[in-house]
Amino acid sequence: MKKFLLLALVAIIAVSAFAGKVTIWSWRTQDAQVWEEVEAALKSKGLDITIEYTAFAPTEYDSKVALALQTGEGPDIVYSRRLPGGRTQVLIENGLYLPIDEFTDMSNFPQAALNSVTWQDKVYGVPFAVQVVGIFYNKDYYEEFGLEEPATWDELVANAEVIKNKGITPFFLYGKEAWALTMQHAMCGVSVLGPDWIKALTEGKTNFLDPKFTDLNKRLNDLKVYYQDGFMGNTTVDQDAAFAFGQAAMVFYGAWGYQTWKDLNPDLNVGYFMVPPLTEDQTPYAYTYLDGAIALTSNVKNLEDSKEIIKFCATPEFGTIFAGITYNIPAVLGASIPPDPLLEEVLDVYNNNASPWVYWVGSVFTTQKPSLYDDVLSPGMQALYAGKLTPEGLSQMAQDAISQWYPPLMNQ
Known part of the structure; x- marks a missing residue:
């Protein structure tokens, strides 16, 4: 009892x-x-x-x-x-x-x-x-340096060159966080490659060995000269502080960062634009999820x-x-x-500008292993930026991984 x-x-x-x-x-x-x-x-x-x-x-x-x-x-x-x-x-x-x-x-x-x-x-x-990713920028720097939001990739690079010559880091990057590097690749892909190309990839009408995919890898790798010194050792937390306090003019990130930046520096004047496409006749898109x-x-x-x-x-x-x-x-x-x-x-x-076809979060390419997110772009982007992998090597890495299990890309 x-x-x-x-x-x-x-x-x-x-x-x-x-x-x-x-x-x-x-x-x-x-x-x-x-x-x-x-x-x-x-x-x-x-x-x-x-x-x-x-x-x-x-x-x-x-x-x-x-x-x-x-x-x-x-x-x-x-x-x-x-x-x-x-x-x-x-x-x-x-x-x-x-x-x-x-x-x-x-x-x-x-x-x-x-x-x-x-x-x-x-x-x-x-x-x-709902998250929207793209390029967030310090509007005060853009105004001070007489810059406009870029309509093409070359204009983006030209803006970065001006900012660098003014003694400000153009882009702060988070090389220590592989997931964020994958996000950067994906947000650039929806505009530079475009949703039609991603749709063709999904249907097996092209593959990761397409020169267009390798060209995107090369363009990202070429941006390294506009990142902060030692960027491979930095995190998104480092980025938040640097961007909030004006140590960098632009970041590849998501709208969720806005609250943190404003908490750190209420006076920060933040702007946003989608990653620009290669030519003015192309429509820019945003990666949303x-x-x-x-x-x-x-x-x-x-x-x-x-x-x-x-x-x-x-x-x-x-x-x-x-x-x-x-x-x-x-x-x-x-x-x-x-x-x-x-x-x-x-x-x-x-x-109005969400890409209907994507290859990162919410993509068919992340549903099995090896995953384009976890097993290809995450380690691959870090290796690319560290100089241990070529743009062509990253393309081959993606094709070898996804063609193991995704039927439309098999035997290509």
């Missing part, structure tokens, strides 16, 4: 420890205040929920989540990557994420966003942000409160909170964004 009472007491204590508390894991440190405001909004609706938000380093996050969920020690809610393929699909197939569409109204999302969270007709997360989703895990300890959070995340109210703090474009329709010219421009680019 005493043993029974002791077990019952332990169970009560365990349940009470989780009651009203929901744990959320993410890779985004900049979102901490979002969840403070979400907690306050839920409390104003009569929901006594406490949110414990933890952000891990992006390079460690996926392995931490996978291990925690597999051992039953994971959080209630996680930020998940997008579909198709990749880590998220594996977690779903192993039952580690739970479908949410039976209790969540997903009507405020466009189909393109839903495609990135749907697997076998079930929805496995609430999309939280769903950043991720807020997912319910099979480890959930506090199911009912977690459901309330998930449901709230699918509302325009959440999107307005999210955009107001992070200065990211919310994925949910009907949300308000801060009245900021840069955000309005980025949103316009997302609506």
Whole structure:
């Protein structure tokens, strides 16, 4: 009898420890205040929920989540990557994420966003942000040096030459972070190669040995003379500080960096343009993608409160909170964004200039191994910039890897 009472007491204590508390894991440190405001909004609706938000380093996050969920020690809610393929699909197939569409109204999302969270007709997360990448620049330097936003690649290089001659680093680059180098390659590809070329690649009508792909590799490699000294040892954190405080005039990055730069230096005057194409008669494009989703895990300890959070995340109210703090474009329709010219421009680019064909995040080339993202461009760009791989070698590396499993490129 005493043993029974002791077990019952332990169970009560365990349940009470989780009651009203929901744990959320993410890779985004900049979102901490979002969840403070979400907690306050839920409390104003009569929901006594406490949110414990933890952000891990992006390079460690996926392995931490996978291990925690597999051992039953994971959080209630996680930020998940997008579909198709990749880590998220594996977690779903192993039952580690739970479908949410039976209790969540997903009507405020466009189909393109839903495609990135749907697997076998079930929805496995609430999309939280749309990301737009390109070149962000210091508008004060451009004005001081009499520069205009470039319409072609050669004009971009000419601007960099002027800036360098004025004693300012034209581009700050993050050579230590392979994922970001892949992003740089991909954002240049949608304009320099163009979506029609990427579509032809996807259909097997061309391949990575096409001289156009090698030419892009060479153009990127030639930009090294405009990067900061020792760029192979720098990270995106270094970039944020350097750009915010005027040590570099331009960065290849995503709209998520804007909040950090403005936090570091509220007086920073930031502009944006898409990577310019080779000729003026070509249309520039932006690489856009769903950043991720807020997912319910099979480890959930506090199911009912977690459901309330998930449901709230699918509302325009959440999107307005999210955009107001992070200065990211919310994925949910009907949300308000801060009245900021840069955000309005980025949103316009997302609506009107998003490339329909891509080869980085959200691409078919990342759905199996070897992946163009993880196994080719990530190590390949670092090797290229370090002088250990030629532009031609990077093209061959891509063709050899993807032709192992992607049928349209086999036997080419």
